[in-house]
Amino acid sequence: MKLLITLTTLSFIFIGCENKKASISPEQTASSTEKSMLDGNIIDLTHTFSKESVYWVTAKEFKLDTVAFGETDKGYFYSANNFETAEHGGTHIDAPIHFAANAQSLDEIPLTRLIGQGIKIDVSEKAKNNRDYQVSVEDFTNWEKENGTIPEDAIVLLETGFSKFYPNKKEYLGTDERGNDAVQKLHFPGLLPEAATWLVENRKIKSIGLDTASIDYGQSTHFQSHVILLSENIPAFENVANLDKLPVKGFQIIALPMKIKGGSGGPLRIIAIVPDDLKL
């Protein structure tokens, strides 16, 4: 009897405190926005991994090798693949140890860091005419004037608008060349180191993400925003998709990376749950 009461309570939680049955059909087809039992929409913030995926110009790109595809001699169909990749490419997470010695590796990041209330700072208008735009302290304080103080334990997402260029490397990264000489040709927005410091010293956030290839802008040489954030065990999500489908606040983020022992980062599946009654 106790269990039955508990289950009723749980249903309450997951359908928004209304006594109705969640009416989700698993037969619906995949899309970037799907209905969830959380009485909201699931938005997939993840780019698909393929040979088109965007990687750092010096990093090993994603490669899928077909092992089997077709009917077997026993009469059933079978397909399977192998793949190779750098940890940092496509939609992925930077674990703290990527730029901070003795900080957490990918498997050591607490799940509580990766699940929570999201907010979005939209700087896409500023980045439209400036590929080297860096999100500033003023962008955060302006957001706060409209929306109140960045909540404690928020997951902060920066929308530069560059996701619409993905996976066109020339438009997204600033160059479609590869190798060491291409690094200086990278031009895409990021987070100003001073703004990273402001976040770390004045607010308490769980994690941060953006829709470009790096939390430091393309022209960075010392990756200071990485160092500042990761040294505080604040992971960064990079090459995030579909931020234009999110409101500025009031949504939940669930970001689950591949659990690589000792990993400095890795492939990330990141989704948002946006309540039905929260419009853009």
Added chain:
Amino acid sequence: MKLLITLTTLSFIFIGCENKKASISPEQTASSTEKSMLDGNIIDLTHTFSKESVYWVTAKEFKLDTVAFGETDKGYFYSANNFETAEHGGTHIDAPIHFAANAQSLDEIPLTRLIGQGIKIDVSEKAKNNRDYQVSVEDFTNWEKENGTIPEDAIVLLETGFSKFYPNKKEYLGTDERGNDAVQKLHFPGLLPEAATWLVENRKIKSIGLDTASIDYGQSTHFQSHVILLSENIPAFENVANLDKLPVKGFQIIALPMKIKGGSGGPLRIIAIVPDDLKL
């Protein structure tokens, strides 16, 4: 004002309909069980990927290559790795196309299939003395006698107890040999094809998972349970961890795989949210 009301509603959803603030500190360390803002515990059902990870005896194993680890000449620390792997190894998902032509590939699986109410069928007592145990229709109907009909759109988890052997291949798979000749030496529990058929024809589930290397038992030669389930676009989670930490029902599952275009499967991060007041 409308937004503020909406946010209050959302907080309600996520803290279990009690008007209190979630007190989650992101500073807590990683463990298999963590506190979540869902007023419950997050349980990580994922084995860590490493060279120890368990793969099918004929599949390419996980391999991590260090690209960088240490201080750079610019004065900051930097670490990065590449990795190679079969799609099917460690804690992973079988996409429908793994055993069903024209069925969904990994990137096509709707997220609604992967997030939802979980139930657990515990057959670990039966599998203890029978490595070749196959979960039967009777196991499901016995569960239903105790707990009611398997809910529509449930995510069904089968606990064989074999997770405790992971990653010891001899104990977990039945052999630590590799290659084609090792296939016939595989001995671990799975799901009886008749029980897969019963599920598909009599119940409506979203997805299924278990704590062994395959939804078909080790001695299977035609992988019929795979074919039956995947043909209905019901994905299977394999090598799932920590099922012993779950109650038999009343929890939520969030299973987010790497989003590989055309993938037949891939690395999976799978977690459960168990309400605080739901004891084992």
